[in-house]
Amino acid sequence: MASLFDRVAKLARDPRTQQMVNKAAVKAKEVANDPKxxxxxxxxxxxxxxxxxxxxxxxxxxxGGPGATPTPGGPAPR
Structure with missing residues (x-):
């Protein structure tokens, strides 16, 4: 029985997997370069x-928090 690492390595070498990864990378670059x-x-x-x-x-x-400086007209410090 193949180890998990062997199965993942085999999957990574599969041309279909590489094609999917490359396609996803191209799409990610397109999305990242969109101004919005x-x-x-x-x-x-x-x-x-x-x-x-x-x-x-x-x-x-x-x-604001425990060390925040109070603003003028704001609540009095405790």
Whole structure:
């Protein structure tokens, strides 16, 4: 009985599999180069970076938290 790795290697060498992978790669490049999708990708990247910065305790884009500076006219600090 062939091991799982042997079966995956055989599948990877199959010309039909290679053709499907190449077709998917071409489609992915087309989708990535579409201006609408590039804007969506950029927005998502910015959200992820802001969340990472917030969790690390620095950066901008936070909604305020324990160390946030109060805004004038805002609620009094506790």
């Amino acid at each position: 999708n590039r804007a969506r990708i950029e927005q998502g990247r910015a959200k992820v970076q802001a969340e990472i910065a917030k969790r690390r305790g620095g950066g901008s884009g936070g909604t």
